[in-house]
Amino acid sequence: MTFFPTAGAFLSSLSALPQPDEAARSAAVARQGQLTKPPGSLGRFEEIAVFMAGWQGHERPRLDRGRAVIFAGNHGIVDRGVSAFPASVTAQMVANFEHGGAAINALSRAAGLDLRVVPLDLDRPTIDFTVAPAMSEEECLAAINAGAAVVADAPDLIVLGEMGIGNSTSAAALCLASFDGSARDWVGPGTGVDDDGMARKIATVEAGLALHRDALSTPFETLRRLGGRELAAIAGAVIAARLAGVPVMLDGFICCAAVAPIAAACPDILAHCLAGHVSAEPGHMRLLRALGLDPLLSLGMRLGEGSGAATATLLVRAALAAHDEMATFAEAGVSVA
Numbered sequence: 001m002t003f004f005p006t007a008g009a010f011l012s013s014l015s016a017l018p019q020p021d022e023a024a025r026s027a028a029v030a031r032q033g034q035l036t037k038p039p040g041s042l043g044r045f046e047e048i049a050v051f052m053a054g055w056q057g058h059e060r061p062r063l064d065r066g067r068a069v070i071f072a073g074n075h076g077i078v079d080r081g082v083s084a085f086p087a088s089v090t091a092q093m094v095a096n097f098e099h100g101g102a103a104i105n106a107l108s109r110a111a112g113l114d115l116r117v118v119p120l121d122l123d124r125p126t127i128d129f130t131v132a133p134a135m136s137e138e139e140c141l142a143a144i145n146a147g148a149a150v151v152a153d154a155p156d157l158i159v160l161g162e163m164g165i166g167n168s169t170s171a172a173a174l175c176l177a178s179f180d181g182s183a184r185d186w187v188g189p190g191t192g193v194d195d196d197g198m199a200r201k202i203a204t205v206e207a208g209l210a211l212h213r214d215a216l217s218t219p220f221e222t223l224r225r226l227g228g229r230e231l232a233a234i235a236g237a238v239i240a241a242r243l244a245g246v247p248v249m250l251d252g253f254i255c256c257a258a259v260a261p262i263a264a265a266c267p268d269i270l271a272h273c274l275a276g277h278v279s280a281e282p283g284h285m286r287l288l289r290a291l292g293l294d295p296l297l298s299l300g301m302r303l304g305e306g307s308g309a310a311t312a313t314l315l316v317r318a319a320l321a322a323h324d325e326m327a328t329f330a331e332a333g334v335s336v337a
């Protein structure tokens with residue numbers, strides 16, 4: 001499926017974004033005010049229920065068809081010694097996802113999410129971005145469209161994750177290109193590199209920015225030059241979800257970095273997104289602040305795969321259960337004041 005036929009179509013979609021259904025939102029706010037509890041006493045759960053109502057367009061939103069998607073891609077910069085693991089682990093983990101043995105399989109099952117795995121040309125790593133753009137326009141657009149395709153049948157919620165050895169370095173480059181700071185502010189240990197590995201990551205990000213900075217004229221160019229297929233796919237999925245009114249749960253540093261270029265150009269693009277958690281990757285909290293997102297969980301996780309986002313979906317289930325199943329003051333015969 002070609003959701004975005006050209007890079008121009010991808011970019012112009014950012015200037016015509018649908019807003020939440022105000023009638024459904026107001027009805028959900030009114031319902032929260034009638035449930036048998038002091039007003040506001042369910043805290044963030046109330047906000048989540050109202051958020052889901054607005055994007056789904058129903059006073060009582062559902063989570064029957066929740067979907068987790070993990071996009072996978074390989075990165076040319078791995079040859080620069082930026083990960084504690086070899087690039088071959090990406091494909092090995094994809095096989096593990098397909099056999100049900102990874103953390104995201106267990107957590108998706110626990111959260112009642114259907115899991116899709118989308119490997120993106122794993123045998124063709126992106127080009128080392130310190131030498132040339134990571135992807136051609138066609139490759140980047142194909143990845144964006146692979147992301148957009150996973151929301152075609154409008155699931156109730158989409159949970160986004162990634163797998164790609166080396167992608168915490170691409171993520172740091174996308175953050176530096178999109179927001180302020182230095183390479184050091186955005187680079188972290190990822191899978192657990194030592195001090196020398198950290199220095200190689202910082203040098204890689206600095207070299208990438210030095211080469212491409214003057215050409216980063218649009219979010220598409222930033223994703224294409226410094227990103228990777230799985231990161232472009234996440235950006236495509238987030239925009240397609242917005243156009244389809246599908247709420248999104250974002251994961252850790254890498255998943256959030258994938259949307260940094262589009263959010264820097266168009267801050268409203270993340271209005272339909274929740275941040276599942278803040279990961280232990282040091283740049284993640286800084287990134288969430290730049291994106292204007294308040295994470296639901298802080299569990300010291302630093303895995304990726306959509307694992308934090310899938311876990312946070314359990315909180316959405318709790319919020320929707322309270323919103324849907326609680327009695328109103330009138331139904332329960334409880335005095336209002």
Ligand SMILES: Cc1cc2ncn([C@H]3O[C@H](COP(=O)(O)O)[C@@H](O)[C@H]3O)c2cc1C
Pocket residue numbers: 082083084085089093162163164165166167168169189190191192193254303304305
């Ligand atoms: C076995 C294994 C499973 C993973 N699942 C997610 N990641 C995570 O680690 C990678 C990013 O870290 P870096 O930039 O240091 O390579 C990504 O694939 C990410 O999703 C994993 C990494 C490994 C080794």
Ligand SMILES: O=C(O)c1cccnc1
Pocket residue numbers: 168189190191251252253254255279280281284301302303304305
């Ligand atoms: O926060 C993340 O997304 C993350 C951190 C470390 C390794 N992989 C992913």
